[in-house]
Amino acid sequence: METRRIDPVNCSVARALSVVGERWSLLIVREALDGARRFGEFHSRLGIARNLLATRLETLVTAGAMRRVPYQEPGDRQRFAYELTEQGKALRPTLVALLEWGDTYLADPQGPSVIVRHRPVEDASPCDEPVKVVLECAAGHSHLAPEDICRTPGPGARFLESD
Amino acid sequence: METRRIDPVNCSVARALSVVGERWSLLIVREALDGARRFGEFHSRLGIARNLLATRLETLVTAGAMRRVPYQEPGDRQRFAYELTEQGKALRPTLVALLEWGDTYLADPQGPSVIVRHRPVEDASPCDEPVKVVLECAAGHSHLAPEDICRTPGPGARFLESD
């Protein structure tokens, strides 16, 4: 029997990681989701080296996850800030999934340092319950376990000869 | 008004990334979820350098995401394989989230190369519908958007002076 294997390099996970898989990238996105906008904010929050921060921001802007927007404070010249695009905001589930994994298996003895809550931006009476990531299929089956899932070739699949 | 900011370094995302944030780590986990077990399988599927693969596997084993198990093929000596622990399998949502992001924003023109489907391991009539990651709060509100969510300090939070 000849088995065909999906080429693991032609894969959206690999492509995603080429954008956000470098050191600091996801932490920069996390800080942006938490409201950071300016170069110095990212720098002081994360303690990342300045040249790397400049490189990472450029990568994220080029990839379309962030955008460089001019701003000007009164009595100061124009500077630039960085904000997430929709594409960048769409990394939220990835970050929540990582957070959850870290909380579950690598937790601080004191417990998690951050809890993500259901609190819509403009809602006077927020729900405030903790948020989790769940896997759900298009038929509505929810809370799928890792064993309930398999990978199948999609339209863009390339195959490898199995030798 | 003095605002307190959660220390971004004392964070489960950062801790999670210290284990799986290195180049190749998540791809190794992905291949393991897809059935790879042996050193040579990871090597030939991913094209990763052998020494790095050895280092990464060791990191994953040390962190508890994988385990090194002896195996012996008939007429061959004992060798070692690597398999995911529960902790390692729990990275599935993270990988699905990354896959989804990559598919949405960095797709191959032909379409996704991999589709994750709801197909329980031992089920003769699988559902087979595509699987997505969704954010859901403990009160049951599902499909939360990035704006519906905020980060709040947890029991292990450290704070920074805002200067």
Added chain:
DNA sequence: CGACCTGAGTTGAAGAACTAAACTCACAAA
């Protein structure tokens, strides 16, 4: 027995990436 083969690593040299600290640049305020 001894030469050769295989899978699973290890070692070493060259190149790429990361860090930290100093430096530049454009403008504003004193």
Added chain:
DNA sequence: TTTGTGAGTTTAGTTCTTCAACTCAGGTCG
């Protein structure tokens, strides 16, 4: 004119990756 500030850039030193060659333990072939 001098000083200060945010936003980078440059540079030198360290660490990480890659690639290729080598080791190691056992099995097979002649």
